[in-house]
Amino acid sequence: MQNEARLLHITGIVQGVGFRPFIYQLAKVHGLFGYVKNLGNYVEVLIEGNKESLDKFVKELPEKKPPLAKVKEIKTKNVHFSGYSKFIIVPSESGVFENSIIPPDTAICEQCRSEIFDPSSRYFHYPFTVCTNCGPRYTTVRTLPYDRENTTMADFPLCPECEIEYTDPLNRRYHAQPVCCPKCGPEIWLSDSEGNVLVKGYEAISHASDLLQQGSILAVKGFGGFHIACNAREEEPVTELRRRLRRPEQPFAVMAKSAVVAETFARLDGGGREYLTSHRRPITVLPRSKAFNLAEAVTPGLHNIGVMLPYTGTQNLLFDCVPDAVYVMTSANLPGRPMVVENKEALEKLKEIVDCYLLHNRVIANRNDDTVIRIVNGRAAFIRRSRGFVPEPVELPFELKASIGVGAEMNSTVTVAKGKLAYISQYIGNTSHVETFRYHSEVVRHLIRLTGIEPLYWGCDLHPAFNTTRFALEMGGENTLQVQHHHAHMLALMADNSLPLDSRILGIALDGVGYGSDGTVWGGELFESSYFGHERIGHLLPQPMPGGDLASKIPSRMVLGILFEKLGRAELEKLPLVFPKGAMEFSTVMTQLETGVNVIRSSSTGRVLDAAAALLGICEMRTYDGEPSMKLESAATKSTHTIDLPIIFKKDINSGLPLLDTTELFLGVYELLGKYPPADLAFAVEESFAKGISELAISLATKRGLEKIGLSGGVAYNDHITSCIARAVTEAGFEFLAHRQVPCGDGCISFGQALAAGLGTKSENKF
Numbered sequence: 163m164q165n166e167a168r169l170l171h172i173t174g175i176v177q178g179v180g181f182r183p184f185i186y187q188l189a190k191v192h193g194l195f196g197y198v199k200n201l202g203n204y205v206e207v208l209i210e211g212n213k214e215s216l217d218k219f220v221k222e223l224p225e226k227k228p229p230l231a232k233v234k235e236i237k238t239k240n241v242h243f244s245g246y247s248k249f250i251i252v253p254s255e256s257g258v259f260e261n262s263i264i265p266p267d268t269a270i271c272e273q274c275r276s277e278i279f280d281p282s283s284r285y286f287h288y289p290f291t292v293c294t295n296c297g298p299r300y301t302t303v304r305t306l307p308y309d310r311e312n313t314t315m316a317d318f319p320l321c322p323e324c325e326i327e328y329t330d331p332l333n334r335r336y337h338a339q340p341v342c343c344p345k346c347g348p349e350i351w352l353s354d355s356e357g358n359v360l361v362k363g364y365e366a367i368s369h370a371s372d373l374l375q376q377g378s379i380l381a382v383k384g385f386g387g388f389h390i391a392c393n394a395r396e397e398e399p400v401t402e403l404r405r406r407l408r409r410p411e412q413p414f415a416v417m418a419k420s421a422v423v424a425e426t427f428a429r430l431d432g433g434g435r436e437y438l439t440s441h442r443r444p445i446t447v448l449p450r451s452k453a454f455n456l457a458e459a460v461t462p463g464l465h466n467i468g469v470m471l472p473y474t475g476t477q478n479l480l481f482d483c484v485p486d487a488v489y490v491m492t493s494a495n496l497p498g499r500p501m502v503v504e505n506k507e508a509l510e511k512l513k514e515i516v517d518c519y520l521l522h523n524r525v526i527a528n529r530n531d532d533t534v535i536r537i538v539n540g541r542a543a544f545i546r547r548s549r550g551f552v553p554e555p556v557e558l559p560f561e562l563k564a565s566i567g568v569g570a571e572m573n574s575t576v577t578v579a580k581g582k583l584a585y586i587s588q589y590i591g592n593t594s595h596v597e598t599f600r601y602h603s604e605v606v607r608h609l610i611r612l613t614g615i616e617p618l619y620w621g622c623d624l625h626p627a628f629n630t631t632r633f634a635l636e637m638g639g640e641n642t643l644q645v646q647h648h649h650a651h652m653l654a655l656m657a658d659n660s661l662p663l664d665s666r667i668l669g670i671a672l673d674g675v676g677y678g679s680d681g682t683v684w685g686g687e688l689f690e691s692s693y694f695g696h697e698r699i700g701h702l703l704p705q706p707m708p709g710g711d712l713a714s715k716i717p718s719r720m721v722l723g724i725l726f727e728k729l730g731r732a733e734l735e736k737l738p739l740v741f742p743k744g745a746m747e748f749s750t751v752m753t754q755l756e757t758g759v760n761v762i763r764s765s766s767t768g769r770v771l772d773a774a775a776a777l778l779g780i781c782e783m784r785t786y787d788g789e790p791s792m793k794l795e796s797a798a799t800k801s802t803h804t805i806d807l808p809i810i811f812k813k814d815i816n817s818g819l820p821l822l823d824t825t826e827l828f829l830g831v832y833e834l835l836g837k838y839p840p841a842d843l844a845f846a847v848e849e850s851f852a853k854g855i856s857e858l859a860i861s862l863a864t865k866r867g868l869e870k871i872g873l874s875g876g877v878a879y880n881d882h883i884t885s886c887i888a889r890a891v892t893e894a895g896f897e898f899l900a901h902r903q904v905p906c907g908d909g910c911i912s913f914g915q916a917l918a919a920g921l922g923t924k925s926e927n928k929f
Contacts, residue, residue, distance in 0.1 A: 167196070167243040168216055170207040172223075174234035175554065177308045178265045180294030181205060182251050183336040184228050189249040192219050199252035200307060203614075210246050229295050229441070230265055234557070251331055254307040264300055264308055264612060266550050267385045267530065269443040269473035271296035273334070278475050279482075284323070287364035289475035290347045290524070294338040296441070300553055301386040301528045302340055306612060310339045314525040321346035348524040350476065355517060357509045367479045370520045375484060379403050381494055381508050381516040384474050386530030386549055386588075387501035388494035388508050390516060391417075395488055400459040403490065406515045409497070412786035413461040415445045415468035415532070417491040419481040424469050427454050427488070433537045442550030443473035444533035456488060463781070465796040468534060473550075476520070493531055497786065498572070498592030500601040503529045528608065529601070530588045538878065539885045544905040546573075548588040553612065555583040556903050556913070559660040566617035566638075567915025568606065568630040569593070570647060570676075570908045572787065576605050577912040579920055580615045584657075586904060586913055599629045606633075619922075621645050621915030625677035643919045647676030648684060650914030651874035652691040657917055658910070659872070659899050666692045666870075667899065668863035670855060670887070673875035673907070674714070674768030674788075683707075685766030685875075686822070688859055690866055694923050699862050700820045703812070704763035705770065708754040713769065715784050716741065719751050720773035724828050726755045738835075740782040767851075767877045770824045774847045777831060778840040788876065794844050795880050801845035805838060807831060809854040820862070822854045845882070852886035859887075860894045872899030878906035 172181075177200060185198040185207055192215040196208040209219055224233045270278075274293055277285040285291040292298070302313040310316060320328055324343050327335040335341045342348065344363075351359050352366035361369050370380055377399045379392045390407075392399040394416045404410055418424045421439055428448040430438065438446040445468040450461070461467045470491065472478040481487055494502040494512060502508045503526040508519060530552060534545040544551075564580040571594055576587040587605045591598045610616065620638025622631045624646050634642050645653075648671035656665060669689040678684035679698070686702030706723035707713035713720050718739035725734060731752060741747035754760050768791060775781040775790035780797045784790055807830035810823040827850055831843055838846075859871050871891045878884050878900065891898040904910040917923070 164213075165211055165243055166213055166216055167208065167210045167241045168220070169239055169241045170209070170220070171204050171237040172207065172233060172235070173204045175230065175232040175265050176200075176205045178294075178299050178339060179230040180228040180334065180336065180338070181231050183294070183331045184226075184231070185223075186249060186251055186331045188219060188222060188226065194219055195246035195249050197246070197250045197252050200254040208241070208246075210243060230268060232554075254309055264303055264306075264553050266300050266442070266552055266554055267298045268296050268441045268550060269471075270475055270478060271441070274475070275478060278479065284343055287479065288344045288347070289350055289367065289479055290340070290342055290522075291475050292338060292340045293334045294336065295334065297338070297340050298385045299340075301526055301530050302524075303612065304527050306614070308339065313339050314527050315340050315342065317525065318342055318347050348522045350520065350522045353519045353521060355513055357519075360518070364479065366520060367476060368483060370518065371480050371483055371487070373518060374480070374489060375487065378517040379406070379515065380518050380520055381502075381512050382476065382491075382520045383505070383508070383522050384476070386526060386528065387503045388512070389491045390494050390512070391489045391491055393487070394456045394460050394490045397457040397459055400457040400490060403515075404459060410785055411462050411789060412497070413464055413468060414490045414492045415470060415534075416456065416460060416488050417470050417472060417477065418488045419485050420471065423486055423488065424448070424471070425451070427451055427456050428467055428469055432540065433542065437535050437542055438469060438471060442533065443471055444535045444550055445470045447534065447536035447545070460490065463793045463796060465799045466536075470532065476522075495591075498595055499597055500591060501529055501531050528588070536879060536881075538881045539888050539900065541900060541902075543879060543901060544903075544909065545879060545907065546589045547575075547586065547905055547909060552588045553585050553609070555585050556658070558582045558584055558657055560663050562917065562920035563619060564615050564617050565619040565621060565916045565920030566606070566610075567621040567650075567912035567917075567919065568634045569602070569912035569915070570623045571625070571628045571630065573905075573908040574602060574630065575909050575912045576602065576609055577916040578609050578613055578615045578617060579916045584913060584916060585609060585613050585615075589909065593629050599633075602630065603633065619643065619919035621650075621912075621917075621919030623647055623650075623677060623911070623915070624679065643915075643923065645915045645918045645923070646679050646696070647911065648673075648687045648875070649689065649691060649696040650911045650918065652689055652696065652872070653693065653914035653917045653923070654904055654910035655872045655874045655899055655901060656691065656693065657913070658901050658904050661870075663693055666690060666868055668859055668866070668868045668871045669696075670859055670871065670873045671875045672767040672855070672873070672877035672883075674766055675764070683762060683764035683766060685764060685768055686770070686855075687765065688862060690862075690868065693917065693921055698819065699866070700858050701814070702765040702767060702770065703821050703823050703825060704765045705824065706755060706761045707764050707769065708751045708761050710760060710762055714772070717769075717772035717776035717781065717784060717790050720769050721777045721828075722748075722751050723755060723761070724770070724773055724825055725832065728825060728829055729832070737777065738779050739776060742783070767875070770851070771847070771877070773828070774831065774844065777828070777835075778843055780840055780844060791877070791880070795848065795882060797841045798845040798848050798882055800841040803838060803842040805834065805842055805846040807846050807850035809850055809857065811854075811858060820858060822851075822858055824851075827851065827854070848880065848882045849886060852883045853890065856887045856890035860891065860896065863896060870897045870899055874901065874906055874910065876907040
């Protein structure tokens, strides 16, 4: 049989995942000769042999690929037969690395996990054990190509035994860049609050486990930053951690050894188990079980809890002696600030918070917080897309010019895009803080360097006071496009659903705040959207926010604003509302509403839901982002009665646009106070609101001949509201769009901005 030669170019996640040794072994199986080499943004394979063997090789390549690899495309062409006598792996070339895909960090695989618990293995009790199928990747990368000398593992030269495994194409550790052992790899140790080393190695982990059981609070260094840990089964350490962090109510995520342990306090139905146990190991927000046996202080006032399983060797070993333990594992940072990543920084910043530190000496090149996922309307929704997913790209349904989106202000991310790929950064945080904005700038530089994409066009928010806006205008100059916040949501939603360039949708944007095209505060919007423009065609009734941003922190202020024009002062005084400064604050708010001084109006959905939580006595103060609305949803899950509230539509007196009258909704609640439990009224508020928004959206979509209705914004994390809207939309014959690969909240804004900038979308409020 005559020999042939074929040249393959393979794109996708093919670096750092054992792809070249896989190709080597597959070629050997089929008796083929040639080579495989990494060219940065693709892998090149030359194979020579008979036609039958070549065909089998090409067929089996995507079917038998390594577990962490993702083959996007295989381009094949016949070439001249050169007569190779063997198959070889060619060292990486420092060529063009534009659109190169670096694999994300993944959980320790079962093989490596078995080794760290096997007394006969040289990896026994060694927490940094990895292979090509697992471990840190992105958090170790300094530059490309992805070779050991370009990662933080360059600080740890391989010992002879590791060198043999690293250079053997038939070994599962072949070219696994983080590979190491106790002889040549990073060290782990336990130190006190002053940084004094108490014990090293496995004993450090064992002693840390004992301290956690005894009620101590520890800082634990991981792949992409530090966690703060304590015993989640006992009230005292959790309450003490809250006191030290000054975080009275914000829910903590917890870590359990296995899904079996997690099922003792959470329900893993509805798709939760799949994500919890995946190799990406996100924090998965699960419903609390009836037999909830953790400290109530872990998730006060909520019906659900964020759970993750161990993903590092260290975390697995922490459960070695106490397999049924459950630990709080919360990111080591102040709200909105970057997570702590350096040992010295941890010793300084966490001194008043933790009792001891579990440290190691591997540098973290890229800070990367835990991913958070929740099942909403039967589908996984990213609350935070970070570790385990970043820097995997989102594939676009069209070509895009080199562009960048710098995000909004809260829950910020950065996106760089070119061609058909968009790279969304890890979670950054609140860029109004100087420290976080500095981190944001670092992420921009690093993402550009790693992808090789030099942005020609910059996208940012309309809000003139955002640090991100000023940064983009300075960097991009006249090539900077300011994108309305909620239209960025819609653009992200459309691309997330792979809609083609000529698509139009009816977009519903429901969130807390976004700078509107008219300079007012938006947050309950209906748009006709395309990739090239948008038109605001409906919204919620703008409600007064007495005291401005204070009304978002003290939701009782919103209640007075919403009901001010319908109830007299005497009736408003009788409402079961709480103000930090008591009657004096009530009087101040009333004066503001009467005079219009220091009062802004907002169509925000978040503020309406917050006000409902305050009116029903569910949440008096907002101590963390989204708290009142989250507690309203949790209360609604306990409802036992169906109650109808008024759903009234009006025309906006200024724009003439149709709107949902949320004041009438609140009047309905007011009239039923004391007649039904708060849980029933909480359910009714969400149900009636969702029905009202759905009815308005369906009516507008019908009039404009639109076939798709989509939902984006932070309120889309509310399972009750989202499910209700989705059901109404589909029953009316429309296609319902929800996010798939990017967050519903402001984590998707940079993605939408990059799309707008790369496409040259119009910034004005029309098509």
